[in-house]
Amino acid sequence: MAIASINPTTGETLKTFDALTAKQIDEKLQLAADTFRTYRRTPFAERTRMMQRAAEILETRKQEFGKVMTTEMGKPLKAAVSEAEKCAWVCRYYAETAPQHLADDVVETNARKSYVRFQPLGPVLAVMPWNFPFWQVFRFAAPALMAGNVGLLKHASNVPQCALAIEEIFRDAGFPAGAFQTLLIGSDAVEGILNDHRVVAATLTGSEPAGRSVASIAGNQIKKTVLELGGSDPFIVMPSANLDEAVTTAVKARTINNGQSCIAAKRFIIATEIYEEFERRFVNEMRALRIGDPMEESTDIGPLATPQIVNDLECQVKRAVATGARVLTGGTKIDRPGNFFEPTILVDLDLNAPVSCEEIFGPVAMLFRALNIDEAIKIANVTPFGLGSAAWTNDAKEQAQFIDQLEAGAVFINGMVASDPRLPFGGVKSSGYGRELAEFGIREFVNIKTVWIGAADHTDNADKTD
Ligand code: NAP
Numbered sequence: 001m002a003i004a005s006i007n008p009t010t011g012e013t014l015k016t017f018d019a020l021t022a023k024q025i026d027e028k029l030q031l032a033a034d035t036f037r038t039y040r041r042t043p044f045a046e047r048t049r050m051m052q053r054a055a056e057i058l059e060t061r062k063q064e065f066g067k068v069m070t071t072e073m074g075k076p077l078k079a080a081v082s083e084a085e086k087c088a089w090v091c092r093y094y095a096e097t098a099p100q101h102l103a104d105d106v107v108e109t110n111a112r113k114s115y116v117r118f119q120p121l122g123p124v125l126a127v128m129p130w131n132f133p134f135w136q137v138f139r140f141a142a143p144a145l146m147a148g149n150v151g152l153l154k155h156a157s158n159v160p161q162c163a164l165a166i167e168e169i170f171r172d173a174g175f176p177a178g179a180f181q182t183l184l185i186g187s188d189a190v191e192g193i194l195n196d197h198r199v200v201a202a203t204l205t206g207s208e209p210a211g212r213s214v215a216s217i218a219g220n221q222i223k224k225t226v227l228e229l230g231g232s233d234p235f236i237v238m239p240s241a242n243l244d245e246a247v248t249t250a251v252k253a254r255t256i257n258n259g260q261s262c263i264a265a266k267r268f269i270i271a272t273e274i275y276e277e278f279e280r281r282f283v284n285e286m287r288a289l290r291i292g293d294p295m296e297e298s299t300d301i302g303p304l305a306t307p308q309i310v311n312d313l314e315c316q317v318k319r320a321v322a323t324g325a326r327v328l329t330g331g332t333k334i335d336r337p338g339n340f341f342e343p344t345i346l347v348d349l350d351l352n353a354p355v356s357c358e359e360i361f362g363p364v365a366m367l368f369r370a371l372n373i374d375e376a377i378k379i380a381n382v383t384p385f386g387l388g389s390a391a392w393t394n395d396a397k398e399q400a401q402f403i404d405q406l407e408a409g410a411v412f413i414n415g416m417v418a419s420d421p422r423l424p425f426g427g428v429k430s431s432g433y434g435r436e437l438a439e440f441g442i443r444e445f446v447n448i449k450t451v452w453i454g455a456a457d458h459t460d461n462a463d464k465t466d
Contacts (some may be wrong), residue, residue: 003157003184008074008303009293009338017160017184025189028181032123032150033198035178040120040148044099047146051095054142054173058088065134065165067295072159073130074303074339075257076294087138093421094442098146101439102446113453118446120148121224122200125193127214129206130156130305131260136205136228137166139419141180143442145170151180152199156206158306160184194218201225201445205262208430226434226444228262228426230359231387233417234380235265236402238373239273241392241414247281250365253390253416255289255343258301259363260309262431263388263410263417266360269368269376279347279367283328286343286365291334303339304362310339313362316355320346320366323353330364357383373398381407386429388417409435 005014020028058065066080075083105116126140133155141151155163163182170180183193187210193199194217204214205228218225235253237246253265270278294302304310310333317331330344344364349356356366370376380389390412391402399413409427410417419425419437426435434444 003160003186005072005161006158006306007071007338008305009071009295011337011339014071015161019185019189020183022192025183025185025193028152028183029123029193029196029198031178032152032181035176036120036122036150039150039176039179042148044146047098047148048095050170050174051091051142051146054169054175055088055091055095057169057172058084058091062088068161068165069133069159070294070302072161073133073305074294076299076302078297079257080294083132083135087134090135090138090142090421090437094142094146097439098143098442101442102147104451109452111452112455113451115451117449117451118147118443119449121445121447123150123152123198124445125152125154125190125199125202127154127187127190127202127204127206127210128156130159130162131257131262133159133162134166135419137163139421139425139436139441140203140205141166141170143436144445145175145179147442147446149445150178152193153180153182154185154187154190154193155182157186190214191217194223195221199223203434203436203444204228211432224445226426226436227432228434228436229387229430229432230361230385231262231264231427231431232266232357232359232383232385233263233388233390233408234267234269234383234406235416236269236370236376236380236389236391236393237274237278238271238376238391238393238395238398240394240398241274242394243274243277243281245414246392247278247285249416250278250282251285251289254365255286255301255363258294258304259341259343260305260361262359263419265365265390265416267356267366267368267379267383269370269379271376272369272371275367275369279328279345282365282367283345286345286363287329289343289363291340291343301343301363304341305339307339309362310341313341313344313360313364316358316360317344317346317364320349320353320355323350323355325349325353325355325366328367351379351382357385359385373401377402377405381405384430385427387427387431388412390415390417 062084069080167182330342334340389408
């Protein structure tokens with residue numbers, strides 16, 4: 001597949017890149033392996049200093065990085081600049097907390113002393129998507145590098161300039177050249193890298209088929225993987241909810257990142273008592289969104305990242321209509337240059353139609369009516385995905401039931417699902433496994449080593465950290 005930056009607002013090809021040759025890939029893997037041998041011994045204080053420097057670079061140059069993101073994948077510039085700021089946050093978070101998260105964990109047993117030590121694994125391959133082209137990478141890289149691993153990035157083929165900019169940030173922050181390397185390669189080169197003995201683990205954020213492929217190749221090699229895959233998140237609104245806030249948040253939760261977020265709310269499940277009112281207000285607010293050039297401050301929704309996504313969306317809307325759904329607003333691509341699609345609302349969906357529980361990756365919302373909380377939860381859980389979920393209610397009993405029964409990696413009550421460096425992030429079911437962020441994220445790519453020291457005198461210094 002061609003590695004090319006194509007501006008989704010204009011269709012203009014900005015830059016193309018040759019994929020690395022087999023020899024170049026080999027050299028980079030060797031550099032990663034060689035760097036790991038020394039980098040793993042760097043004290044936390046040194047890693048912290050470099051990670052803080054990476055945060056400073058992100059903050060100082062956020063406008064520039066924002067423009068690179070927007071011109072490659074179309075998100076509104078204001079959101080792209082915020083994304084660079086959020087990356088600085090995760091760098092600082094792990095710079096400050098990694099020493100605690102990875103400190104020896106003493107456990108009382110029958111030994112003179114026993115504890116758990118967390119040690120880095122080695123070069124980790126990160127296969128990443130284009131939708132949050134900086135954030136997805138930094139939330140892997142900041143904990144991985146703070147833990148003493150080294151990273152190899154295979155970014156999505158449509159965001160090569162983002163991939164190169166990230167490599168440059170880590171280099172400019174003082175990390176050795178082999179600590180974080182971008183591999184400009186197509187997905188066809190991933191298998192060979194996963195099979196290479198120098199790569200010890202992998203993380204993939206992306207679609208279910210890509211996750212399946214990477215996990216099975218890595219599994220065959222007995223290499224650890226973390227998978228952050230798709231979602232079809234429910235957004236449930238019960239009668240006691242604050243409707244003003246719920247509707248405004250629903251629009252934002254569906255259209256954030258031009259609708260291309262794994263944790264975007266995709267299925268809106270509304271209690272029958274408030275359904276008509278919710279639907280009326282939701283339609284009005286979706287229609288009021290400003291679609292246009294993502295470089296403009298006033299733009300709410302820019303183009304989708306690729307023409308393929310526009311085609312996929314149109315196809316999903318047509319399939320929904322073919323199984324009885326009605327289009328309340330939108331429904332087609334917009335007749336102008338670039339990959340623009342109308343904010344769309346579908347109602348009267350057949351719950352048994354495949355499209356009702358698929359991931360819809362664009363500004364298309366599906367509305368469902370629920371007779372009661374049990375039915376709302378049933379509709380919410382019908383999808384094979386289990387990433388995020390949101391429930392709006394001011395009834396404490398209902399809140400407890402949602403928290404307990406929604407099948408998802410996260411439940412947000414009276415709010416929209418979002419990632420935060422301090423909270424774990426990940427899914428269940430077909431949304432993947434493993435966690436990113438918080439202490440759970442930094443402990444994914446470490447050897448959790450049990451240390452047990454008996455009573456003999458000569459073991460006195462055996463537990464010294466090197
Ligand atoms: P994608 O097509 O799966 O691509 C993601 C990455 O995987 C890209 O780098 C891609 O490379 C690579 N890839 C694709 N097929 C592969 C294969 N068979 N073997 C190895 N690598 C492969 O997904 P996308 O369309 O870019 O991203 C959207 C998806 O990501 C959505 O499903 C979304 O929900 C999910 N996502 C999940 C999270 C989360 O945290 N759970 C966050 C963001 C996005 P090429 O570009 O070269 O094909």
